[in-house]
Amino acid sequence: MKSVGYATWVGTWKEGAGTLSTKSETLKNSAYSFSSRFEGTPGASPEELLGAAHAGCFNQALANNFGMIGVVAESITTSVTVDLGYGDDGHPAIKNVHVITQAKVPGLGEEKFQYCAERARANCTLSKIFKCEITMDATLSVM
Template sequence: MKTTNTGSATYEGLGKSGKGLVSTGSGALSAQPYGFQTRFEDEPGTNPEELIAAAHASCFTMALSFKLAEEGFENGTVTTSAEVTLEKDGDGFTVTKSALATKGKVAGLAQDRFEELAADAKANCPISKLLDAEITLKTAFEG
């Protein structure tokens, strides 16, 4: 199975004074504001690291849910938060870490098995893999 999903962003103005809008192809996010002020100050809106954190938390949680289902469990709850760290790196910035914190409630499952399945889900969720994946880029420019 193969799926392709889309997202888009526009940034009007340049640098710190610019303002952007980000959307998802599904419409779940539509023209949500982002920019320097939403990333480094307290202006309402989102930022790339927050979106990565949400993507990583949701992907990992779904992967763990499927691992639990493969073990024969039918009911339960898994809740995960992700904290993505952005640090100054020379003249720019680098995402240095994504820290996942998960809680599970599955009747009849031993804690050590939950931890094993969580470690497997962390290693194999597509967003975890993406953080080390090959990235390709196509560009177009009008001057």
């Protein structure tokens, strides 16, 4: 399976603007700019999309880990914060990634939950592409 993303850009790095889209049209011509990436103004950012993609990947990995020990999640909710800053060389860099996940899993104890969450944090497909620390807070909801 090959997934395709598209981007357009017109102008300089700081004053220009562009759009982000996907072949599936899940995302279609979403505006982005220097200020939406680095200054928090309205608009999309590649890092925000990366966070959403990582959260989705993590949830599937966690559900798979649960299945390998014979339990099924009632729910898994995850947010991923991608911290974009500047590296030692002065160029933009992803400084760290932080996963916050909460799951409701009947019959699962805290120790096995933390094992499954840590395994998903370290091994989901998108976790493997980051060259920075990925931290996590994982909470098992009490039934």
